[in-house]
Amino acid sequence: MAGHRSPRGERADWYAQAVANAPLRESSRRARHNAAHRPAPAGPSLRTTVVAGAAAAGAVATGTFTALIPAAGTQNLASSAAAEESSVAAALAANTSTLAVHPAANQDSGFFAPVMFDDSDGDDDASDGGAAAADQHLATLGKAADIAAQLAEQHAAAAEKARLDQVVAKGGLDGWIAEALRIMDLPQSLAPSVKKIIMAESGGNPRAINNWDANARRGTPSQGLMQTIPVTFKKYVHPDLAGRSITDPVANITAGVRYMIDNYGMSTLQAGGRSNNAGEYVGY
Incomplete structure (x- = not known):
């Protein structure tokens, strides 16, 4: 059977295009069929995640590179961190003891160690100040103990005297x-x-x-x-x-x-x- 022709004796264009596009229509139909039976993704796509994260961080895409622009909240966090760091540094400076540098043998660097002694005699002996203070403290404790013992003896003697006075005043053989x-x-x-x-x-x-x-x-x-x-x-x-x-x-x-x-x-x-x-x- 002859195909339908146009008034000019040519086969209609729609028929020729239909024959040419038949493979494409079949491929598209199969793709739609597979997509209908494929399970939906559980979360956002990688592209969505990247874009959302970049927006939260203040990132702006400009063609071939991405520029990070600090948002208003980010600037506040930076200022707060700087203030806290300054406060900690001030606290450390206020509570730091005098430090002395002790160079290591044959080395240019050294280590820091707290120095806590009183060299009252000027002989650069770090041990005599603490020892003298300890000896003085012990001597004070010893004197206090001696005074307490003497007071106890005096009280005991006074109590005995009072008792004897009563016995003597009472008279009799005792x-x-x-x-x-x-x-x-x-x-x-x-x-x-x-x-x-x-x-x-x-x-x-x-x-x-x-x-x-x-x-x-x-x-x-x-x-x-x-x-x-x-x-x-x-x-x-x-x-x-x-x-x-x-x-x-x-x-x-x-x-x-x-x-x-x-x-x-x-x-x-x-x-x-x-x-x-x-x-x-x-x-x-």
């Missing part, structure tokens, strides 16, 4: 013993031993007189709390009480105690007098 020991400058810890001797000798009676022993037969009876004879009393009574009578309680105690220490020793006085093998008291 008061007489306390006063006698204080006059003789002997420890008050001897009071129980002295009292034991007195109770064995006179029963605590300052006017007791022995009229039956050998001394009485010789006409020199033992008298007073410690039962001393007149010659013994006169020799051993404390000098401060020499003018008192043999029956004076305090004077008699000083004479008897001093006689016992002189003839039997301090250990006998501390033991409360002599005793036999049975532990019974033996007069002196």
